Amino acid sequence: MSTPGETGTETWPLWEVFVRAGRGLSHVHVGSLHAPDETMALRNARDLYTRRNEGLSIWVVPAAAITTSDPDAKGVFFESPAAKNYRHAVYYTRAEGVKHL
């Protein structure tokens, strides 16, 4: 499946940018940009997404390298949201009133 927003023939390909804003936090997706290579992608990401010291660490990934798995509407339509509720603690009621369970 092609990357939305990119033809694959642009002069500069599309990169997705992830920034870790502070210690203890994970990298979070902040947006995308076009750059010719990883060095420019990193520098542009720094200038674009961290002008106010919002970043301790930046990851840039070619958008084409990312595989996605969002379920489409059809998938959601056929799957019951209530299925496999035994994965959740609330399904189990025999422990009610018993401490530390």
Added chain:
Amino acid sequence: MSITATTEPAEQAGQEHFDAIIEADQRIEPRDWMPEKYRRTLIRQISQHAHSEIIGMQPEANWITRAPSLKRKAILTAKVQDEAGHGLYLYAAAQTLGITRDEMTMQLIEGRARYSSIFNYHTPTWADMGAIGWLVDGAAICNQVPLCRASYGPYGRAMVRICKEESFHQRQGFEILMELSNGTPEQKQMAQDAVDRWYWPALMMFGPSDEHSPNSAQSMAWKIKRFSNDELRNRFVGMCVPQFEALGLECPDKDLRFDEETGTWITGEIDWDEFNAILDGRGPANTQRLRHRREAHESGAWVREAAAEYARKQRERDQQPIAA
């Protein structure tokens, strides 16, 4: 919308899923099914918002070399840099809907896309930097805060990032005017002149009354737009009232009044002919703005190509087996 006999069950499921998300005030994300019109409306709105930020760099960049102190030059540079950044966040958001950056750039340069009317005015004095920061960015903030809750996820998130940065812009403009208003009589007059020129165009940024705004109703139904143009405009003028006082400047709207019943401020008559002339491309600086953008794009082509060629050569070099 009627469901015809030829509608695929998947389409119908998609529409129901989409409707449920909107109804629950949740966010539509790039891979969700969405009506084609929703996608097209968002591509148009987000890309035109992006174009506005990029074109908006021009009236203010005009004063960077002449800002009256090194600090003010640095501050104005930072503001213009932010506007570039805002444009780029928004292009990135638009791209998640399937349009490419090259296509959007061409639409702007070839005059097929719109951008905010406000950037088609000239900036003849330093005081214009104050008026723009205070009134234009102020109006933009009013418009943009509700957009943080727009139903399309990437757009709302870009708006959150933009709003965080926008408040320095408004304070910067306000301070410029404050300084001038408390300066010499000539400086105070320059501040008043600039405000007189920018006030009405800033009110027009909110767009015409909703009965004259064809896209408003559908935008509200899709929860892209949360408040009407008039609501936002009246909110903005109300916020300006005490700010005029603090600045010691006169509000150019002599008919501005507070309506006790609705609890809102009501503006005087707005000259929509001026607004329509600008949308038609007959504003003071329309031609100049687009020409400048086109020239920047064309004269920068060698940089883009050189960087791409360098990257290609490096990749080739990396793939060569290293001689023993």
